Amino acid sequence: xxxxxxxxxxxxxxxxxxxxxxxxxxxxxxxxxxxxxxxxxxxxxxxxxxxxxxxxxxxxxxxxxxxxxxxxxxxxxxxxxxxxxxxxxxxxxxxxxxxxxxxxxxxxxxxxxxxxxxxxxxxxxxxxxxxxxxxxxxxxxxxxxxxxxxxxxxxxxxxxxxxxxxxxxxxxxxxxxxxxxxxxxxxxxxxxxxxxxxxxxxxxxxxxxxxxxxxxxxxxxxxxxxxxxxxxxxxxxxxxxxxxxxxx
Amino acid sequence: xxxxxxxxxxxxxxxxxxxxxxxxxxxxxxxxxxxxxxxxxxxxxxxxxxxxxxxxxxxxxxxxxxxxxxxxxxxxxxxxxxxxxxxxxxxxxxxxxxxxxxxxxxxxxxxxxxxxxxxxxxxxxxxxxxxxxxxxxxxxxxxxxxxxxxxxxxxxxxxxxxxxxxxxxxxxxxxxxxxxxxxxxxxxxxxxxxxxxxxxxxxxxxxxxxxxxxxxxxxxxxxxxxxxxxxxxxxxxxxxxxxxxxxxxxxxxxxxxxxxxxxxxxxxxxxxxxxxxxxxxxxxx
Numbered sequence: 001x002x003x004x005x006x007x008x009x010x011x012x013x014x015x016x017x018x019x020x021x022x023x024x025x026x027x028x029x030x031x032x033x034x035x036x037x038x039x040x041x042x043x044x045x046x047x048x049x050x051x052x053x054x055x056x057x058x059x060x061x062x063x064x065x066x067x068x069x070x071x072x073x074x075x076x077x078x079x080x081x082x083x084x085x086x087x088x089x090x091x092x093x094x095x096x097x098x099x100x101x102x103x104x105x106x107x108x109x110x111x112x113x114x115x116x117x118x119x120x121x122x123x124x125x126x127x128x129x130x131x132x133x134x135x136x137x138x139x140x141x142x143x144x145x146x147x148x149x150x151x152x153x154x155x156x157x158x159x160x161x162x163x164x165x166x167x168x169x170x171x172x173x174x175x176x177x178x179x180x181x182x183x184x185x186x187x188x189x190x191x192x193x194x195x196x197x198x199x200x201x202x203x204x205x206x207x208x209x210x211x212x213x214x215x216x217x218x219x220x221x222x223x224x225x226x227x228x229x230x231x232x233x234x235x236x237x238x239x240x241x242x243x244x245x246x247x248x
Numbered sequence: 249x250x251x252x253x254x255x256x257x258x259x260x261x262x263x264x265x266x267x268x269x270x271x272x273x274x275x276x277x278x279x280x281x282x283x284x285x286x287x288x289x290x291x292x293x294x295x296x297x298x299x300x301x302x303x304x305x306x307x308x309x310x311x312x313x314x315x316x317x318x319x320x321x322x323x324x325x326x327x328x329x330x331x332x333x334x335x336x337x338x339x340x341x342x343x344x345x346x347x348x349x350x351x352x353x354x355x356x357x358x359x360x361x362x363x364x365x366x367x368x369x370x371x372x373x374x375x376x377x378x379x380x381x382x383x384x385x386x387x388x389x390x391x392x393x394x395x396x397x398x399x400x401x402x403x404x405x406x407x408x409x410x411x412x413x414x415x416x417x418x419x420x421x422x423x424x425x426x427x428x429x430x431x432x433x434x435x436x437x438x439x440x441x442x443x444x445x446x447x448x449x450x451x452x453x454x455x456x457x458x459x460x461x462x463x464x465x466x467x468x469x470x471x472x473x474x475x476x477x478x479x480x481x482x483x484x485x486x487x488x489x490x491x492x493x494x495x496x497x498x499x500x501x502x503x504x505x506x507x508x509x510x511x512x513x514x515x516x517x518x519x520x521x522x523x524x525x526x527x528x529x530x531x532x533x
Contacts, residue, residue, distance in 0.1 A: 053417070088414065088415065094430050095434050108422070109420050154415070158419070
C-alpha cells in the first residue's frame with residue numbers, strides 16, 4: 001500500500017507536483033493518466049526515489065509504502081528499491097545474457113546461493129510469461145529478444161528480487177499491439193501478488209487494466225476514483241474533456 | 249539539370265582522387281620501409297645484439313626494452329586514467345571543477361612530448377633519484393598517454409545509455425555495483441580503443457625516453473626496473489644519425505623501423521581481438 005500525504009515536488013524553482021494526497025491499495029492496479037508534463041511520471045518516480053538522481057530537486061510531504069516513511073532520514077534507498085521495483089518506458093535490459101539479466105538483482109543484493117538464484121530466475125521468467133520462449137536460450141544475449149520480450153524480461157528482472165510493489169512508467173508505449181496486450185494480460189496476473197502503479201498515455205489501456213485511476217493535470221491530482229466511475233461518469237468536467245479526447 | 253549532374257561528378261571525382269592520393273602515400277611509406285627493411289630482418293636480427301659499431305647483428309635488446317616500456321607505462325597510466333575518468337564521468341557531476349579538470353586534460357594532451365621528457369628527467373630521474381631507468385621512462389611515457397586514456401574512457405562511459413544505470417539502481421544496486429557490473433563491462437570494448445592508441449604512442453615516442461631511460465648501446469638485457477634499456481625508436485634515431493658508419497648501418501635502420509611497425513601492428517591486432525570478444529554481448533541485432 002502506498003500512502004502519499006501533501007506531496008509537493010520542485011525541479012529548481014518549478015513546482016511539478018502540487019499538494020498531492022492519495023492512497024494506492026495493495027493488490028490493485030492504479031493507473032495515472034493525464035497530458036504530457038502533468039507530473040504523473042514525476043510522482044511515480046518518487047515511490048522508489050528515482051528522482052534523487054536528478055540534481056536540484058526537492059520534495060516535501062510524507063510518502064509511506066507499507067507503513068514505512070521512505071523519505072525519512074533512516075530510510076535506506078537501496079533496500080527501498082528492492083522492495084519497490086520499476087519497469088521503464090523503453091525496455092532496458094543489460095548487455096548480458098537473459099539469465100544474468102534476471103539474476104542481476106539477486107546478485108547485487110546478495111540474495112541466495114547458486115541453486116536459489118537458478119530457481120528464482122526460472123520462477124521470475126515464468127511469472128513474467130517469458131519462460132517458454134527463452135528456456136532454451138538462457139545464455140543468449142538479452143538483445144536477441146524482440147522488444148516485447150525484452151520488456152517482459154525487464155518485468156522478470158524486477159520480480160526476481162521479490163518486491164511488494166511494481167511501478168510501470170508507460171511500459172507498453174514502445175511496443176506493438178500484440179506485445180502490448182501480452183503485457184496487459186501479465187499486469188492482470190501480477191495484480192494478485194503485487195501493488196501495481198502504472199503511468200499510461202493510453203486511456204483505453206487505463207480503462208482495461210486498472211482498478212483505480214488518477215487524473216493529473218498541471219501538477220495537480222484532479223480526480224481519483226474507481227476506474228469504472230472515472231470513465232463512465234467523471235465528477236469534473238475537465239476529466240470528462242480529457243478522457244473523451246477533447247484535449248491532450 | 250545537366251549542370252547539377254556535372255558538378256556532382258566533379259565533386260565525387262575530386263573526393264575520390266584525394267582518397268586515392270592519401271592511400272597511395274600511406275602505402276608508399278609502408279612499401280618503402282618493407283622494401284628496404286625486409287632484407288635485414290631475419291632470426292639473428294630479431295634475437296641478436298648489435299655488433300661491429302651497429303652495422304651488423306640484431307636489435308633484440310631494443311625490442312625487449314620497448315616491450316618493457318609499453319607494459320610499464322600502461323601498468324601505471326591505464327588504471328590511473330580509467331579511474332579518474334570514472335570519477336569525472338560518474339561521480340563528479342557537472343560543476344566547474346570537472347570542467348576545469350577536463351580542460352587541463354586536453355591541455356596535457358597537446359603538450360609536446362619533449363616537454364614530458366624534460367619533466368620526467370627533472371622529476372623521476374633527478375628529484376626522485378630513479379636515475380636513467382625503465383621506471384623513470386615508463387612513468388614519463390605513462391604521463392604522456394594519460395590524457396589519451398582519460399579521454400577515450402570518458403567517451404566510452406558517456407556512450408553507455410543512462411537507462412542501464414537507472415535499470416540497475418532501480419533494482420537496489422549501489423552506484424559502485426552499477427559501475428562495476430553494468431557500466432564498465434559495457435564501456436570496456438571502447439576503453440580498449442584508448443589502450444590501442446596508447447600502445448602505438450608509447451612504442452613510437454622518442455623524445456620522452458631520450459633523457460629518462462634510453463641507452464645508446466647495452467651489452468646485456470635490463471634485469472630490474474632501475475636499469476637503463478634500449479628502445480626501438482631511439483635505436484632507430486641512433487642508427488640513422490650517430491653510428492660509426494652511417495652508410496653501413498642504414499639497412500639496419502630500415503629493419504628496425506619495420507620491426508617497430510610490426511610490433512605496433514601485432515599489439516593492435518591483439519587488442520582488437522580482445523575488443524571483439526568483450527563486445528560480444530553488447531551487440532543488438
